[in-house]
Amino acid sequence: MAGLLAARVLSDHFERVTIIERDVISTEPAPRKGVPQARHVHVLLARGLDVLGELFPGVGDELAAAGAERIDFGTDMRWQSFGTWKVCFPRGLRCSFQSRALLEAVVRRRALALDGVRLRDGLRATGLATDPSGRRITGVRVEGGLADELIPAELVVDTSGRGSRMPTWLETLGYAAPEEASVRVHVGYASRIYRRPEPAPGSWRALYMLGTEPGHRAGVISPIEGGRWMVTLIGLLKDYPPADERGFLEFARGLASDELYQAIRGAEPLTDIASHRFPSHVWRRYDRLARLPEGLAVLGDALCSINPVYGQGMTTGALSALTLDRCLHEQRRARHTRPGEELCGLTRRFQSRVAEVVEAPWRIATGEDLRFPEVEGERSRSQTLLNWYARHVHGLCGYDPEVTARFCRVQHMLAGPLALFHPRVAIAVLRRQLGLDHPHAFGA
Ligand SMILES: Cc1cc2nc3c(=O)[nH]c(=O)nc-3n(C[C@H](O)[C@H](O)[C@H](O)COP(=O)(O)OP(=O)(O)OC[C@H]3O[C@@H](n4cnc5c(N)ncnc54)[C@H](O)[C@@H]3O)c2cc1C
Structure with a gap:
């Protein structure tokens, strides 16, 4: 996904953009080997949808025309976290729900319709080529075609996902590998697609039970194209949801409420149960490397892979593509005297700027997970205080519309985490702690 968005911004700066993809891509939307996570719920946050619309005007309508469901958080969602149903989501916060x-497929069609952008699929990138000094990347080595090949490039953008081999490739060229920040969460996903029952079982169109408490479990019913439901069960800390029919239903029944279980137990399954494991958050700190070659950028999951429960991955990748665009514009505005040095300094500038983009989602997601004492990772001294604060904010979201509205904006990456420290929120947290605040409304 990040590669398609990067291709879109690169097409404004370069005559030719080549997307190298290991899988053979079919024109119809279909799961594929290189993106196993596509068999699970994939929500594009409101900010992600905005960025997509900025890069590909009208893409939201194209998704809707292809069957995607437009969900308004205020009216269509039933949402439980930390065991409490949230009853006051703001209206007007809209997301597009569809399969990954x-x-x-819709984004790829738009990207490949751009002048100069082409896809070379069925090719695996295996390494980098440099100029004789070793300081500038000059292309990518690939295999899988008729013969191994070197594809020359002024700029190589690595969007090969979590399994990126870039650290090893850099070492081969004599550079250091980036240090990796990691928080081990051992999250398991199990998902199955069902025919959406008619009539729907409740007043909701999407059911989200997150917050992974009690028992570190979560579950989601997400409407997708074709009158279907994507049903995903999630367990934290090795509480992996089973991939057999009976175990799947039992796990659903073990959620904080049996509402999801009741909704699916009579529904018609259309697929097998797919499972996926996500061991840890990983952030490769290219921004901290003392030496980096010119002509390289790393973004998307290749840079930072965050616990998917928070749904931030694709939006973070989209914001990172925008950052690449800005850096390239700045580069063009800067004066360079010698031909061939137009991209000089881009790699360092981009990796340091994109680290700022990644920081907020990383802090939100790892901060939430580090609340659990069993989660392995470095805790800051302020973590206990932040956890206490976050717990109250979550509690307030059950019944305080203004706190909920601010929380939703942060959750959808429309505002940074500092918005949760607005005086209106901070005072509400203190009142709650002092027992001066009483919920006016709770969901059933
Ligand atoms: C279970 C699960 C659920 C998720 N749910 C959500 C969600 O709800 N919302 C959200 O925003 N994010 C979600 N994510 C995260 C999201 O999937 C990623 O953040 C996003 O896909 C990252 O995009 P990417 O382009 O960096 O990597 P990917 O989408 O993983 O794409 C990498 C691409 O590179 C190709 N590739 C890899 N190696 C090579 C090679 N050597 N040569 C050529 N091609 C190669 C692969 O085939 C693939 O096409 C979820 C992740 C998981 C695991």
Whole structure:
């Protein structure tokens, strides 16, 4: 996904953009080997949808025309976290719900319609080529075609996902590998697609039970194209949801409420149960490397892979593509005397700027997970205080519309985490702690 968005911004700066993809891509939306996570719920946050619309005007309508569901958080969602149903989501916060395969297919069609952008699929990138000094990347080595090949490039953008081999490739060229920040969460996903029952079982169109408490479990019913439900069960800390029918339903029944279980137990399954494991958050700190070659950028999951429960991955990748665009514009405005040095300094500038983009989602997601004492990772001294604060904010979200509205904006990456420290929120947290605040409304 990040590669398609990067291709979109690169097409404004370069005559030719080549997307190298290991899988053979079909024109129809379909799950594929290189993106196993596509068999699970994939929500594009409100900010992600905005960025997509900025890069590909009208893409939201194209998704809707292809069957995507437009969900308004205020009216269509039933949302439980930390065991409490949230009853006051703001109206007007809209998201597009569809399978990941459909989202990718629509975005790919738009990207490949751009002048100069082409896809070379069925090719695996295996390494980098440099100039004789070793300081500038000059292309990518690939295999899988008729013969191994070197594809020359002024700029190589690595968006090969979590399994990126870039650290090893850099070492081969005599550079250091980036240090990796990691928080081990051992999250397991199990998902199955069902035919959406008619009539729907409740007043909701999407059911989200997150917050992974009690028992570190979460579950989601997400409407997708074709009159279907994507049903995903999630367990933290090795509480992996089973991939057999009976175990799947039992796990659903073990959620904080049996509402999801009741909704699916009579529904018609259309697929097998797919499972996926996500061991840890990983952030490769290219921004901290003392030496980096010119002509390289790393973004998307190749740079930072965050616990998917928070749904930030694709939006973070989209914001990172915008950052690449800005850096390239700045580069063009700067004066360079010698031909061939137009991209000089870009790698360092981009990796340091994109680190600022990644920082907020990383802090939100790892901060939430580090609340659990069993989660392995470095805790800051302020963590206990932040956890206490976050717990109250979550509690307030059950019944305080203004706190909920601010929380939703942060959750959808429309505002940074500092918005949760606005005096209106801080005072509400203190009142709650002092027992001066009483919920006016709770969901059933
Ligand atoms: C279970 C699960 C659920 C998720 N749910 C959400 C969600 O709800 N919302 C959200 O925003 N994010 C979600 N994510 C995260 C999201 O999937 C990623 O953040 C996003 O896909 C990252 O995009 P990417 O382009 O960096 O990597 P990917 O989408 O993983 O794409 C990498 C691409 O590179 C190709 N590739 C890899 N190696 C090579 C090679 N050597 N040569 C050529 N091609 C190669 C692969 O085939 C693939 O096409 C979820 C992740 C998981 C695991």
